[in-house]
Amino acid sequence: MGKRVAIVGTGQTNHCSIRRDVNGQELIREAVTRALADAELTIKDIDGVVIGNMDHFESINYVDCWSIDGTGGYMKPVIKLTTGGTTGTTLAIGGYHMVASGMFEKLLVIGWEKNSESDTTGAINTATDPFIDRAVFGGAVSGLALDAHKYMDKYGATVKDAARVTVRDRKNACNNPHAHLREEVSIEDVMQSDLLSDPIRLLDMCPRSDGACAIIYASEDVAEKITPQPAWVLGAVNRHSVNDFTEITDNSTLDSMVEASAELWQKLGVKEPLKELDVVELYQPFSWAGLIWIEDLGLCKKGEAAQLIWDGVTDMDGELPFNPSGSVCATNPIGATGLIRCAEIALQIQGKAGARQVPDVNFALATGFGGCYWTDLVAFGSKKPE
Amino acid sequence: MGDYWTTDTESIVLNSGIKVPYAWQAGETASRFLVQLRDEKKIWGKRCPKCQKVLVPARKSCGFCFVETSDWVAVANQGVVQTYTVVARDTPVQPVKAPFAYAVILLDGADTGFVHILQLEDPQKIKTGMRVQAVWAENRKGSILDISHFIPVEG
Amino acid sequence: MDKAAIVGVGQTKHAARRKEVSYGEMVYEAVIAALEDAGIGMDDIDNVITTSNDFWDGRTISCMATSDASGVPGKNTSCVEGDGTFGAFYGMTRVLSGSYDTTLVTAYSKGSEGVSPIISNAAFDPILSRELGLDMVSACALQARSYMDRYGITEEEIAQVSVKNHGNALHNPNAHMGLDLTVEDVMQSRQVASPLKLYDISPISDGACAIVIANEKRAKQISNQPVWLNGVSFCADAYSLGDRDLFECQALEKAARGAYKMAGIQDPTKEIDIAEIYDAFSYQELLWSEGLGFCEKGAGGKLVTSGATAKDGSLPINPSGGLMGAHPVIAAGLIRMVEAVYQLRGEAGETQVNKQVNTALVQGLNGVCGQSHCVWILGRD
Secondary structure (H helix, E strand, O other): OOOOEEEEEEEOOOEEEEOOOOHHHHHHHHHHHHHHHHHHHOOHHHHEEEEEEEEEHHHHHHHHHHHHHHHOOOOOOOEOOEOOHHHHHHHHHHHHHHHHHOOOOOOEEEEEEEHHHOOOHHHHHOOOOOOOOOOOOOOOOOHHHHHHHHHHHHHHHHHHHHHHHHHHHHHHOOOOOOOOOOOOOOHHHHHHHHHEEEEEEEHHHHOOOOEEEEEEEEEEEOOOHHOOOOEEEEHHHHHHHOOOOOHOOOOOOOOOHHHHHHHHHHHHOOOOOOHHHHHOOOOOOOOHHHHHHHHOOOOOOOHHHHHHHHHHHHHHOOOOOEEEOOHHHHHHOOOHHHHHHHHHHHHHOOOOHHHHHOOOEEEEEEEEEEEEOOEEEEEEOOOOOO | OHHHHHHHHOOOOOOOOOOOOOOOOHHHHHHHHHHHHHHHEEEEEEEEEOOEEOOOOOOOOOOOOOOOOOEEEEEEOOOOOOOOEEEOOOOOOOOOOOEEEEEEEEEEEOOEEEEEEEEOOOOOHHHOOOEEEEEEOOOOOHHHEEEEEEEEOOO | OOOOOEEOHHHHHOEOOOOOHHHHHHHHHHHHHHHHOOOOOHHHEEEEEEEEOOHOOOOHHHHHOOHHOOOOOOOEEEEOOHHHHHHHHHHHHHOOOOOOOOOEEEEEHHHOOOOOHHHHHHOOOOOOHHHHHHOOOHHHHHHHHHHHHHOOOOOHHHHHHHHHHHHHOOOOOOOOOOOOHHHHHHOOEEEEOOOOHHHHEEOEEEEEEEEEEEEEOOOOOOOOOEEEEEEEEEOOOOOHHHOOOOOOOOHHHHHHHHHHHHHHHHHHHOOOOEOOOOOHHHHHHHHHHHHHHOOOOOHHHHHOOOOOOOOOOOOOOOOOOOOHHHHOOHHHHHHHHHHHHHHHOOOHHHHHOOOOOOOEEEEEOOOOOOOEEEEEEEOOO
């Protein structure tokens, strides 16, 4: 049987549009030193390094080898994982298995991206198959626009409903010193912002950020010696099932999330996730995801998410706060984004989330999105699992 | 062997490339290093306060000790060849035509090797242990190629 | 600690160019072969780890290209970017973590579809070294010279690795570069970057590979010849070439120590029966042999000239032909694992060594001049 594993320390840079003062591995080093300080450990205590980003955003081959100075990986085991937008949560899941296996006792996991260094759309374009869908599916936004239209057609949701999601997250981000965008926006602001790909407007979408995030995992043998309140991993499930965009039949549902959450709730014996969860950090690349995916997580029926949002259920003082950090519409260094979701959940469980703290967090969920409509889910808890 | 099907079907090939423009931030430390190459024709390293190594090119932290470097230390424009290779063929990425050499050079005052291009009239004369010096480019722009190449030190 | 084993293996017939298949179709061949070898179906695979590299594929999120072929739909999955030996490590931890009983690990690359100097040049720092135009070949040439000058190893001694491995590859049905060479042939071959000549350099191939890993309980159900993953460790050296002593491989030494310790090996020269290691360049087999403790530092040349590492020697290295025989980047280290599995099972056909094989060593690497190494110890028990 495997070991139980917990996050015992986290560190993030202060995410922003462009960091001129540091190169990529120097950016990484900031997050790493903050995580070590948070856990009160030194690099000597670390048994290995897991790192990831999306290669074409910085055009550096073998990033695990290139970044040694910044990761502290000199003469340690170093391995790279990468799965597009889901990279951050993929890293969290990978690190979990590597510690649970008994191969590492204290493991450093790093996600980072310097999105300022490249043209995001140009880089994402090569994800598509050169023969099948590259000519048609340019970049990320057009695909998401299809989702929004289909969802509105099928369930009667409106652009105003989506805007309310953004308003919530941008308000929450004001409490997060690491967030990139820290200004509130109103529903009108969102609905009047530049149209990108109908119906998606600028303020419905996430920014591109430069940023890094590091977490430290420890096995059950040492986790409680390092921190009084470890954030225990309860379960990790994902689906990266679809691989070309022409395969999606109904854009109003994220099938990978439906499948993955069904498996996760079944594994953990969760019957009523809306009631049982205390906080969710949703990888929300655009506002409509904050409607559609509440349903696809099994928190309510299809078409009912808008009501939940307007009732304030997902606000900071609601029954199930979503995105206290401001999530992706406030901050998006792609290779780090999924890992930041996990780091933010860890902070919530540890009671270290400062002005964005949700009281009494015992069971929480971090999600990841990316690639071709993929979903990663990682559930955390305050008590060591059985 | 893999061509059996091409008797009745055309083998389609898509010629393309990754078309993504990049703008890498050198960051404060590398910027200072490169500006010194461009404006002062000087090569700088930084010292690690823990192991005391002078790391060249200058960098913000010491990878061996995982601490921030402290003092800027100027190193000489010349040093000793640690290893080399004579490149005999051209590639799309080499900035000069073959034959030419690459070398790892331990500049006087540095504790880490500096990789660069080495040009000799007769490349076969290169030896480990040879003393070489930097030749500066006419048009410098804040790049590692502000040093055009290294040549043997006479005598 | 719990144990895991390899219960199925598959690889393609590697070639200079597989233009009749896409990446996915190529991986599918290896996956089907691995499942057939294990005697199981895709439904018996609990989770999948793919291994790929965005630069070699010319495609971001390269794992998308071969997910279908790897059986990913409907399963938990992830992707390692690095050599297949690292993919196998993650695959093993997914089973030892208690989450899954079986992991399918796949790895591939189509070297024919890219321009390798541009791809490997991208491993160099954009600000401080990329513009110099170094690539894997010119950088490894620097290492070869450093190694030769340090210990007085000669080009002729190094050439013997090429002769041995190309010759071994002649008997390997999956290799594409089996050649009957003499030392003279190697010495006379075209200079590429001194001291590396054409025949000192492995060919870049198109190929794929897949293995099935299972936990102890499941392994014994699936296979009557599981190959046990008794030891593994990996380690990365400093990045900048000037920060390293290129004539030795301290990261490999540390990874080897870790793998030996985990497997309970005290004297590799006595306890390792065969080794499949990463001979991307002929000098590397000698340098890595030293790092693995197969001989003293500086004695790599004597090791190969003694005949000890020949197919009928006391410690055969690369009886499959190694990377000299076929080098699909990324897959190469996983292919070494597959070849070691054949040897341990006695199923290596014409490449099978004569002696009893109970313990095999496999090594793969990432980065320039072998910056980061992964060492595996595989055993019949």
